[in-house]
Amino acid sequence: MQLSPEKLSELDEMAYQIRRLSVEMITYGKWGHIGGSFSMAEFLSTLYFQVMGVKPGEPDWDGRDRLVLSKAHGSPALYAVLALRGYYPIDEVYTYCELGGFEGHTDMTRTLGLEASGGPLGMGLSVAVGMALGMRFKENARGRVFCILGDGETNEGNVWEAAMSAAHYHLDNLIAVVDYNKVMAKGFVWDEMAIEPFADKWRAFGWDVIEVDGHDLAALADAFHRARWVMPRGKPIVVIAHTVKGKGVAMAEFNYKWHTHAPDPATADAMLKELARTYGRPELGYSKLGEPEVKEDFYGGE
């Protein structure tokens, strides 16, 4: 499957903007996960701007594809792509982690376009299985449910309960996407809890497997096209996206110290300028640089 140069350049721009907005949100919200947001940028861009059938103006449209972010700490990247896709104005992402705004982890009652709520790892694939069964009940053959999992997340037993059942129910309308960025919260996957042979595990559970460079937009578009239209044969499909945690900013790349960490405004400014140079964009820093900072200390007084 071939993408036009215009489409490729659109997907590339969206991936850049997903990273940009993730840094903006995490810095302004003073909390969040840069590494795991960056590693998803290309496949989120591809899913929302090439693969998935959605109507942002009609979010409850029954014929839509659905996406469950099981690694719900990657919320900044998802909030960014939903804004870019037109679910809400881009300015709304700055409510991230503010009281009454977008939640730190996904809360579907707060953010338009979210299909589920989450936070604790290991739970989203089961929800996606329920949605895929729901599509079957409604005899919707074209719809697909996408579920994004972290690599470390597959340490959770619930993932494999869900994987076993998806194969048992022959859910070839379910496409899991694993963000295999090799880095967990406090260390490396191979060191903390080895998951290899990873593709074989999914195959043994009855899934079809596609492995892809998770930062190659053309390869991703091709992988999702195959997963959606070419491969379905009564088996659920997993796209293992080989990614680099923190991809785009040198200090965060392949570095678990940037799993959960909010940069200070000056660092965010440097990160964003580096990101702009990497993407060959005009140098643009942190948009809220210089805004007075609220001290976080609180001891119960005035």
Place this chain on the structure above:
Amino acid sequence: MAANDARGNAVEMRDAFGQTLVELGRQYPKMITLDADLHTSSKATMFKQAYPQRFIQVGIAEQNLFGISAGLALSGFMPFPSTFAVFATRRALDQIAISICFPNLNVKIPGSYVGLPTSRAGASHNCIEDIAVMRALPNMRVADPADAADLRAIMRAAAEVHGPVYFRIARLAMPPIFGADHKFEWGKGVLLREGRDVTLYSTGIMTTFCLNAADLLAAEGITADVVHLGSIKPIDRELIAASAARTGCAVTAENATINGGFGAAVLEVLGEACPVPVQRIGVRDRWADSGGIKELFTHHGMQPVDIAVAARKAIKAKGGALK
């Protein structure tokens, strides 16, 4: 408690559960029953036979059971994920909390085999902390029926309201308290008997025990309010306070641990609205082991005679004269 009880013919709560699932299935085409390899025990099997296309078997995987139910609810269906209460509320608590309650999804959770009567399965299977755990979850409604008619009414009320509901099903045949026309309302209790000296607040199968305790007390000239609170969350604050204001002391009774459960919920209301001396009947911070049903209720001090003893203590504590 047996079929030859003076109050009438006892009905297996499980049978009422299975029959009502089928009845609701007829009324609600979007209703789906899910099971984790226990349907002949819970009697969800009746739904499986009636609507095989709307019955989903997930195997022995409770976390997946509740996650799938969340996904079905998000697709416009009304799932009833059915398993033993211990597996629902212990194993899958995170899934119930975050996948279901947090987004306020329309999932109805029957917890089977609650409290002491679980066919000698023992501490691991006797679910005693589910009331405490489930009522701590925002958005969750919690109910414990007294008899088969109450269970049917609770299940109908669960289907009528949007959002998550947890309701308990004891593995026991209970004599009828309510008639077939019995209505259940969320947040409303029922004053079953009126007295002057003490209030017996109860939920679930303990309401029958409290009625029997009230008979024992009546023989001594002590009259008791018997208040059945099938709806544990929301709870009937007005009825609880009004009764305590009249009688001045109370006993709570639940087929569960007293830590954080039903008695605690009543105490929360009384502490704020009408502080009176209270005694609690229930499992007292210990595991509920294997044993015969009657034996277990005696062992844990939950027989009508124990409730009567607690009532006398409560009356004494308020400074009332024991006749």
